Amino acid sequence: MSNAIKPEEVSEILRKQFAEFQTTPATYEVGTVLSVGDGIARVHGLAGVRASELVQFECGLMGLAMNLEEDNVGIAIFGEDKEVCQGMTVKRTEKIASVPVGEALLGRIVDALGQPIDGRGPIVTPHSRPVEFKAPGIMDRKSVHEPMQTGIKVIDGLTPVGRGQRELIIGDRKTGKTTLAIDTIINQKGNGVKCFYVAVGQKRSTVVQVYETLKKYGAMEYTTIIAATASDPAPMQFLACYAGTAMAEYFTYKGAPALGGGNEPKGEHALIIYDDLTKQSQAYRQLALLLRRPPGREAFPGDVFYTHSRLLERSVKLSDDNGAGSLTALPVIETQANDVSAYIPTNVISITDGQIFLESDLFNSGLRPAINAGLSVSRVGGAAQTRAMKSTAGTMRLDLAQYRELAAFSQFASDLDPATRAQLEKGRRLTEICKQGVNKPLSVVEQVCQIYAGTNDFLKEVPVKDVVRYCDELSTELRSGKFKDFAAKFNPEDKAFAEGVKATVADFTKSFLLTVAK
């Protein structure tokens, strides 16, 4: 019992605490609750309160000053408004809303205020950051140039994401949006990227599922889940995204003392997923309407664009002077019946650096992930793609586009010339290559080999139904089979990468065709 508690030591610590404690008179400003309802309190007084300052109610609940009006202050309550009553005093805290940040948060589930909700004890960290933070300026940034590998063939091949990019995941319900995000988190294992999953307005059971999945693949070690579920009040759902970003920024700004970050030589890389911004904007709409701000299109307040733009503008690739850290964002938007021209989807599409479109038709036809390769784009990711992937997947988009056109056309034609038929066959196989299992992210070498086989006609002899098996077996061989050494030595930036890939794919195809012949 080396760490037994010694009573005299405890007494000594307490005595010291008491001795150090000076009875400083508390001077503070107060107001009185005029009315309360729907999570909003109107308060008289608090003359000096600042916008988005935290206030404390007599009952201990916290609130956020949102509307500063001539004769009252509109306050969003973080918690059950039943505890707040008319005439209660409200105290200014003179603090802007901030959350605890740091390494201690990794592996935890917290709420929008950074309080743990996973029942694993308090989070002890000396650091905190304000939830609202001004995005860094132009000179503090650098253009996106390193890849953020999602581990999903179609994304890394066709719409690559770079570190510091904002890539929107958009689609109807049940099209695999969250799965894409979770796979991306799982794929960050071992490469030092810290992940933050912000669940807004979801069911608690869904959050538990996500947690279990991440834990199963060992991804919780570097991940924090920020959960503002459907049962949490609207202010929490609104704030969760900003709180999550603050937690991620701690790592990004580690090497940027000039921007209020840490003093370390280098910044780290972080990935944040906002799942989803549709719910967040709905929570904000609720707040704004209850605060009697004038409604605009679809009853959203006038500044709903700004709430998203200032959030996503915080995603950044910092310059070398600032430690070269990065924050990549994957916001998620849920559409209704594939309608991307609704208010929030168009807003977020215009803010982000590209989007990944998921379609339920594709999903139901068995193409999973159900990514529409034609409509998905990445505006900056090309600069962040590895050399090997860029040259391998370069023609894939074109091939797929031509295939779609021909496929529609060939339905009317009875006999086709050999060139057209070859193109159709190739397209069919490429489409099969795009398929990928759930929670099975692939390494760069696996992706390159599979796509290489597709675009360079190695699959000509392979029946379409066997392409998925071909990909799986190729992956297995690269991971632990006879191409293990090749995979280990593979350098995606090597100019002469193609020779090795070609030999490997040819070798594998030869042996694979033998199994098909049987």
Added chain:
Amino acid sequence: MQNQKAAKRYAGTFFQIALEQGQQDTVRGGLQSVAAACAGSAELREVLRSPVISSDRRQAMLRAAFSGLDKLSLELVLFLASKGRADSLAALCEEYEVLWCERAGVAKVTVTSADALSQTELATLQERLAVRLGKKVELSTAVDSSLIAGFRARAGDQVFDYSTRTQLEQLRQRLTHA
């Protein structure tokens, strides 16, 4: 809310008129007694509020009830009633008081203490608060034994808290969150 806004406007104008006639202090006294009457008499509040009573009748009743008021105050009260704003009377008195205090450089401070304070203690307190606030101080007192010891002074929205309860609370916060 609507009443409050109207009361603010009327109070501003009334104060301006009283100021022009140099009677702001007299009117203040008058309105203070009106406010006291409003607070003390449920019947008066009913008369001010009730839609059943006609405007003329209400004015006659007010004239009779406030006959002891100075001329200007009475005129102002009757004017308010003639505009159908009689229900804002109490709010108006409050707003007038705020304006008067601002003009006269007076701060109204409520001192809540754990035990009743002696006259000398109050005098010292008044002096200290006057220095701190840079204004003349009008004290009102209250006793709240839950403060344990010490006192808490509130001037407008500003609170100076010297109570043992708050200090214990601070200590608790420090011990549990340190």
